[in-house]
Amino acid sequence: xxxxxxxxxxxxxxxxxxxxxxxxxxxxxxxxxxxxxxxxxxxxxxxxxxxxxxxxxxxxxxxxxxxxxxxxxxxxxxxxxxxxxxxxxxxxxxxxxxxxxxxxxxxxxxxxxxxxxxxxxxxxxxxxxxxxxxxxxxxxxxxxxxxxxxxxxxxxxxxxxxxxxxxxxxxxxxxxxxxxxxxxxxxxxxxxxxxxxxxxxxxxxxxxxxxxxxxxxxxxxxxxxxxxxxxxxxxxxxxxxxxxxxxxxxxxxxxxxxxxxxxxxxxxxxxxxxxxxxxxxxxxxxxxxxxxxxxxxxxxxxxxxxxxxxxxxxxxxxxxxxxxxxxxxxxxxxxxxxxxxxxxxxxxxxxxxxxxxxxxxxxxxxxxxxxxxxxxxxxxxxxxxxxxxxxxxxxxxxxxxxxxxxxxxxxxxxxxxxxxxxxxxxxxxxxxxxxxxxxxxxxxxxxxxxxxxxxxxxxxxxxxxxxxxxxxxxxxxx
Amino acid sequence: xxxxxxxxxxxxxxxxxxxxxxxxxxxxxxxxxxxxxxxxxxxxxxxxxxxxxxxxxxxxxxxxxxxxxxxxxxxxxxxxxxxxxxxxxxxxxxxxxxxxxxxxxxxxxxxxxxxxxxxxxxxxxxxxxxxxxxxxxxxxxxxxxxxxxxxxxxxxxxxxxxxxxxxxxxxxxxxxxxxxxxxxxxxxxxxxxxxxxxxxxxxxxxxxxxxxxxxxxxxxxxxxxxxxxxxxxxxxxxxxxxxxxxxxxxxxxxxxxxxxxxxxxxxxxxxxxxxxxxxxxxxxxxxxxxxxxxxxxxxxxxxxxxxxxxxxxxxxxxxxxxxxxxxxxxxxxxxxxxxxxxxxxxxxxxxxxxxxxxxxxxxxxxxxxxxxxxxxxxxxxxxxxxxxxxxxxxxxxxxxxxxxxxxxxxxxxxxxxxxxxxxxxxxxxxxxxxxxxxxxxxxxxxxxxxxxxxxxxxxxxxxxxxxxxxxxxxxxxxxxxxxxxxxxx
Numbered sequence: 001x002x003x004x005x006x007x008x009x010x011x012x013x014x015x016x017x018x019x020x021x022x023x024x025x026x027x028x029x030x031x032x033x034x035x036x037x038x039x040x041x042x043x044x045x046x047x048x049x050x051x052x053x054x055x056x057x058x059x060x061x062x063x064x065x066x067x068x069x070x071x072x073x074x075x076x077x078x079x080x081x082x083x084x085x086x087x088x089x090x091x092x093x094x095x096x097x098x099x100x101x102x103x104x105x106x107x108x109x110x111x112x113x114x115x116x117x118x119x120x121x122x123x124x125x126x127x128x129x130x131x132x133x134x135x136x137x138x139x140x141x142x143x144x145x146x147x148x149x150x151x152x153x154x155x156x157x158x159x160x161x162x163x164x165x166x167x168x169x170x171x172x173x174x175x176x177x178x179x180x181x182x183x184x185x186x187x188x189x190x191x192x193x194x195x196x197x198x199x200x201x202x203x204x205x206x207x208x209x210x211x212x213x214x215x216x217x218x219x220x221x222x223x224x225x226x227x228x229x230x231x232x233x234x235x236x237x238x239x240x241x242x243x244x245x246x247x248x249x250x251x252x253x254x255x256x257x258x259x260x261x262x263x264x265x266x267x268x269x270x271x272x273x274x275x276x277x278x279x280x281x282x283x284x285x286x287x288x289x290x291x292x293x294x295x296x297x298x299x300x301x302x303x304x305x306x307x308x309x310x311x312x313x314x315x316x317x318x319x320x321x322x323x324x325x326x327x328x329x330x331x332x333x334x335x336x337x338x339x340x341x342x343x344x345x346x347x348x349x350x351x352x353x354x355x356x357x358x359x360x361x362x363x364x365x366x367x368x369x370x371x372x373x374x375x376x377x378x379x380x381x382x383x384x385x386x387x388x389x390x391x392x393x394x395x396x397x398x399x400x401x402x403x404x405x406x407x408x409x410x411x412x413x414x415x416x417x418x419x420x421x422x423x424x425x426x427x428x429x430x431x432x433x434x435x436x437x438x439x440x441x442x443x444x445x446x447x448x449x450x451x452x453x454x455x456x457x458x459x460x461x462x463x464x465x466x467x468x469x470x471x472x473x474x475x476x477x478x
Numbered sequence: 479x480x481x482x483x484x485x486x487x488x489x490x491x492x493x494x495x496x497x498x499x500x501x502x503x504x505x506x507x508x509x510x511x512x513x514x515x516x517x518x519x520x521x522x523x524x525x526x527x528x529x530x531x532x533x534x535x536x537x538x539x540x541x542x543x544x545x546x547x548x549x550x551x552x553x554x555x556x557x558x559x560x561x562x563x564x565x566x567x568x569x570x571x572x573x574x575x576x577x578x579x580x581x582x583x584x585x586x587x588x589x590x591x592x593x594x595x596x597x598x599x600x601x602x603x604x605x606x607x608x609x610x611x612x613x614x615x616x617x618x619x620x621x622x623x624x625x626x627x628x629x630x631x632x633x634x635x636x637x638x639x640x641x642x643x644x645x646x647x648x649x650x651x652x653x654x655x656x657x658x659x660x661x662x663x664x665x666x667x668x669x670x671x672x673x674x675x676x677x678x679x680x681x682x683x684x685x686x687x688x689x690x691x692x693x694x695x696x697x698x699x700x701x702x703x704x705x706x707x708x709x710x711x712x713x714x715x716x717x718x719x720x721x722x723x724x725x726x727x728x729x730x731x732x733x734x735x736x737x738x739x740x741x742x743x744x745x746x747x748x749x750x751x752x753x754x755x756x757x758x759x760x761x762x763x764x765x766x767x768x769x770x771x772x773x774x775x776x777x778x779x780x781x782x783x784x785x786x787x788x789x790x791x792x793x794x795x796x797x798x799x800x801x802x803x804x805x806x807x808x809x810x811x812x813x814x815x816x817x818x819x820x821x822x823x824x825x826x827x828x829x830x831x832x833x834x835x836x837x838x839x840x841x842x843x844x845x846x847x848x849x850x851x852x853x854x855x856x857x858x859x860x861x862x863x864x865x866x867x868x869x870x871x872x873x874x875x876x877x878x879x880x881x882x883x884x885x886x887x888x889x890x891x892x893x894x895x896x897x898x899x900x901x902x903x904x905x906x907x908x909x910x911x912x913x914x915x916x917x918x919x920x921x922x923x924x925x926x927x928x929x930x931x932x933x934x935x936x937x938x939x940x941x942x943x944x945x946x947x948x949x950x951x952x953x954x955x956x957x958x959x960x961x962x963x964x965x966x967x
Contacts, residue, residue, distance in 0.1 A: 043809075044583070045804070046683040046686070050717060082824055088803065089800070145808075274800070274849075279688075279689035280689050282720065
């Protein structure tokens with residue numbers, strides 16, 4: 001039987017607020033265990049939560065950026081369960097009345113455009129972290145808890161089960177991530193867990209309307225792993241169904257090393273979280289004026305930017321998509337294109353050279369010593385013929401490493417392109433004189449040797465000779 | 479009369495006239511404690527050293543500026559703190575084994591306000607475990623005895639607070655009231671107890687029992703003292719999202735003995751079968767006094783009164799089951815060290831640590847929130863709560879203040895109701911609905927039984943109209959002598 005895959009994603013995004021969701025503790029990480037804590041986020045007796053306004057604003061921003069309705073009134077609820085990383089014995093979350101409802105994202109997978117519905121976005125606090133090895137003594141005889149992360153604000157973004165394959169899931173996740181990073185709500189780092197994705201995957205015979213039993217996949221910390229885990233799960237479920245078996249509703253963890261999903265014990269499903277409205281917090285009322293202000297302050301979003309890049313700079317769709325996928329990269333491109341008015345060339349250099357230098361990590365853009373004006377300056381020199389393309393790559397790498405301007409590096413290292421005929425003529429004559437055998441073979445009809453001569457000349461001039469001129473003079477002399 | 483017998487405002491006069499020092503008052507209180515505490519058992523922890531330091535500081539400040547006593551009437555006055563108020567560096571047990579060793583790293587807002595006003599902290603007062611109870615018998619520390627009859631309970635859950643004030647073991651005390659826990663013990667010990675409007679006093683630093691019902695308030699010897707303490711406690715706190723940002727009047731300035739033309743509502747549903755005859759007589763007499771003072775008494779109806787107790791025991795236990803989840807043996811408090819695995823550690827620590835009544839309420843609350851039962855219990859409870867609140871709103875269209883009994887009976891014998899939780903729960907029948915409606919309510923002395931047991935009456939006002947209730951109470955108090963009686967110990 002042929003099956004159709006049904007996927008819905010639940011994404012947890014850690015918000016870039018300075019302080020936690022219900023107290024004034026800082027959210028920065030990498031600090032010693034339990035230093036970013038206070039009586040409130042440690043859940044000590046008598047403490048009460050006070051909502052972080054910035055977190056609410058971020059939630060509104062996320063909702064508006066995904067075309068959600070912002071609820072005039074939303075309610076925080078307690079999700080009750082026992083675990084050592086949960087100091088109050090409950091997590092403050094939103095349940096029946098979340099802050100954002102009914103949005104959507106437009107994705108493109110395998111060249112097909114599709115709109116994926118967002119069920120809801122709600123706010124909640126993160127738990128602490130269990131450590132099973134002592135950070136200093138390495139002892140493993142007990143478990144420890146670090147509450148630095150406890151109480152940091154999260155958005156849970158829940159999609160409709162409208163994706164039909166791993167490519168769509170990844171496209172959705174990439175689009176969502178781009179929006180969250182664009183709107184400066186989340187840093188989008190999946191490896192470090194500031195963006196986490198769980199996937200609900202089920203199969204149903206093609207043509208059947210009713211959903212099959214779903215399995216929740218967790219622990220996929222990259223786009224690649226999301227794709228692999230879903231592919232694995234489709235194969236696994238297909239095999240079970242083909243054998244006449246039944247899918248069990250359960251949570252499975254992706255093991256990236258083994259490349260398979262493994263069943264977590266079914267206890268999770270037995271949980272009754274006993275949600276009820278948190279009596280310590282008043283219903284959250286968001287006034288229209290607030291929503292309108294946030295709407296006005298929304299930055300241009302990836303889709304709109306891509307369209308504009310194609311129209312304004314005449315960029316191909318692919319280039320516009322790559323550049324617009326990151327706000328930092330897009331800004332870099334635009335500043336540079338304003339100084340060097342050949343957008344396609346700028347786009348090529350940004351996408352090939354600059355992205356390589358920052359290792360595809362847009363978070364490194366602000367700290368990059370290579371600025372748009374440097375790239376524009378180098379491109380002008382290439383255009384004028386004073387710098388060869390290959391030398392320009394080296395120069396830009398040096399700018400990136402040192403922060404000096406391209407001009408300074410070119411001067412200091414004598415990298416300026418040799419374009420005057422006299423010098424090039426001499427270099428050509430020297431190579432012809434030094435390689436009489438090759439000259440004979442060339443003259444006998446071996447045209448391919450022209451490349452050999454060019455190479456020798458470039459080598460002798462340290463790559464600085466103007467290649468067009470070299471070609472021209474070589475042909476003449478030979 | 480000894481210093482410990484006096485009220486806050488009487489002691490304020492002595493301090494101002496330099497006829498007594500805070501040190502003398504404090505020492506008088508501690509002498510009294512040494513004399514009667516073995517019989518009463520009001521305290522979980524005494525903080526004599528701290529108290530004497532605070533008294534010394536108060537005396538120094540009074541010496542510098544005598545006039546400031548008007549502004550800071552609590553300066554130098556020994557106050558007892560219920561043991562569910564978090565106190566920095568001072569053990570806070572909630573009279574529970576599970577917190578027997580817990581020393582908080584911070585002061586709650588109420589305690590901070592009292593200390594900032596110069597009050598002297600005598601110690602931490604015994605209570606029903608986690609404020610769950612009406613008799614103070616649910617204490618892991620021990621049963622508190624009623625100073626008016628040592629064979630009887632002082633009421634609960636702020637039983638230690640009431641017994642201590644009545645016995646002269648502190649001048650006034652703080653309490654918390656979730657379903658009557660200030661008013662009931664005040665009524666059974668001839669004291670004035672005020673449960674303010676929900677949101678009037680910060681709950682930050684109070685061990686939560688039922689968050690939507692808990693409220694902090696004073697237990698004192700007369701209405702003026704209660705007003706002084708209430709003023710110090712009340713006010714918006716940014717650390718408590720449910721505390722309202724409304725101005726706090728100077729409650730002592732509203733104490734004028736004039737209620738001519740005021741309308742006092744008498745709800746017919748509160749004069750029911752089961753109401754003790756002597757209590758009924760005392761309340762009827764009080765109604766007579768209020769009329770003689772020129773007030774008009776009108777019958778009002780609160781038709782959903784009967785739903786109060788069941789509604790309360792659904793909502794309060796639901797919240798409690800969640801609020802008490804943090805006592806799990808992981809980070810602080812009692813841990814059973816005989817087990818190493820997580821689930822057994824939870825089970826054993828909590829089984830050891832909580833008493834029977836607390837366990838009963840955790841189980842009840844867990845049940846009413848469970849999948850499949852939530853709609854039938856918790857949601858219905860919320861709806862009933864709305865009906866009860868509307869009853870009061872309607873009744874207040876016809877009157878300024880409502881007058882009722884506090885407890886259906888005077889103080890009962892220790893052990894009398896302890897095996898019958900339902901009977902125990904019914905002792906809060908007249909106080910619980912005030913919490914469900916979020917209204918201010920207070921208890922004040924209005925007579926004695928033939929056997930010499932105190933009887934209290936309850937006044938209830940509209941939200942944030944504590945002033946009206948206090949004014950009626952003051953007028954009544956000025957016309958009567960009940961509040962001047964002290965137990966013989």
